[in-house]
Amino acid sequence: MKIVACLKRVPTTETQPKIAADGKSIDPTGVQYMASFYDEIAVEQAIRIKEQHGGDVIILTVGPKDAQKELREGLAKGADSAVIAVDENWGQRDARSTAKVIAREVQRLGASLVLTGRVATDRDNASVGPMVATLLGWSCVTDVIELTLNGERGVAKRESDTGIETLEFSLPAVISCQKGLAEPRYAALKGIMAAKKKPIEEVPAGDEPNQAVVASLSLPPVRKEGRIVGEGAAAVKPLIEALRGEARVI
């Protein structure tokens, strides 16, 4: 079975973004990148499935050629190969056009299981996985915290607002991975050496146009600095008074 794990290059969580002069994009100066947190869980889960059931793990990214760095990490952990659908302007790509590229590549690669992170921590869309499944006419379970595969079928538990839902599904399928599914491993030295020889294929992402058009970007309003109402348990009374009288939230 061919398994595709999708991985996106995103700004690190420590990034304090600045708006570029055009007012419509983020200034890339000084921004550091990393693999999106949940996508690392997808890569880990793909490798575990391969270890348990056999198969071939391909990491797929829609992004710049420089994303090799993040892909090599995944290859060092045990993935077999990687594909970059090259788009140097990947940060501007909307969820729909990203899903179209991924669906096309998944079909070309002949995969029957696609793992994505629950959400990429740059645009916070949480959309590409279920969009890919819909475009391909495949099963999809989102926010998965437990996954069991059995031949052509699978069972997934997903975390909902109100509890844990269990779904049964048929393969081929797209699974979006939530924290708790699989703790990513560290790459061993042997794996890091082996990763240098593993293939990373580059294909053009294509020019499916975006539907989303940025009208403007801004930084959120700075919260005005509040005040210390007191110290220790004695401060509870003035706090309650402020919350009732001034803020009117309780």
Next chain:
Amino acid sequence: MSKIAVWIEHEAGAPKRSALEALGAACAVSKDVLAIVAGAGAGEVAGKMGAHGATAAVAIEGGPKSPDALARDVAAACREAGAKAFLAASTSTGRDLAPRVAAHLDSNLFSDCTALEAAGDGLRVTRPWLAGKVIAKLDSKGPVLCATLRRNTFEPTTGGATAQVANRPASADFKAMLVDVAAKAGGKLDVSEAPIVVSGGRGMKGPEHFHLLEELAAAFGNAAVGASRAVVDSGWRPHGEQVGQTGKTVSPQLYIAVGISGAIQHLAGMKTAKVIVAINKDKDAPIFKIADYGIVGDAFEVLPALTQAVRELRAQG
């Protein structure tokens, strides 16, 4: 603005508050609002939608409990109605459904929007990027503007007329099917929907002390317990409670951060709360920079006193 379709999530015959917020958001920008309700009891819920601003409703009853079948039916209802926009609340079900519906309609999805406004003959959305570090205003060139709406952000509408209810058969084909739901103990509120969130960080010193936060949440009655990433990574609390860039983004009326220093990744997830209270031993903790009210002090001393004060307040009614 022309017709807007709104997905109405419901439970035991009652629409969810977040669904009525989405309906209210649609009514604020359009006079032609279609409520789409599915699942057992859909007809009953659909019949109530006129009172919340809908001008028409579709009830999709029966069918398998399948996310893919549901999306196909909802997309078909949008298409048949000629809807130019599709809205759903940003609940776990809404966030699962909306991208599938958008894909069926060959449209992009705008997730977790915090504002909707009329722009030309379309809609302009406002939504956070990078967990709220950047605010984006976006237009859509797609055939249907699909969006999920952040909870506790839009106001429901009341006092509408009666909405005409049409019935639509559910499709029988499915790929994935819901077979079991294990509800959270005691019907606890999720951090992303609760109007009050009390969160604990490393300053709580260990999982055995989180009962102090549970008790405060119980005293409020409408509060949920949240946690910082450090606490979740240490295994003290389940990841479903994590607030921050790699957890949940919340916008409650009141957010109380206890023993949380205020790392950027945490602040990103909660700084749109209406009022922020910080309780921390370290008077220089970054959390005080964004808190409206701060108490410098030991959590184990402040929390029981605060819980007691809230209980007294609630007892007074």
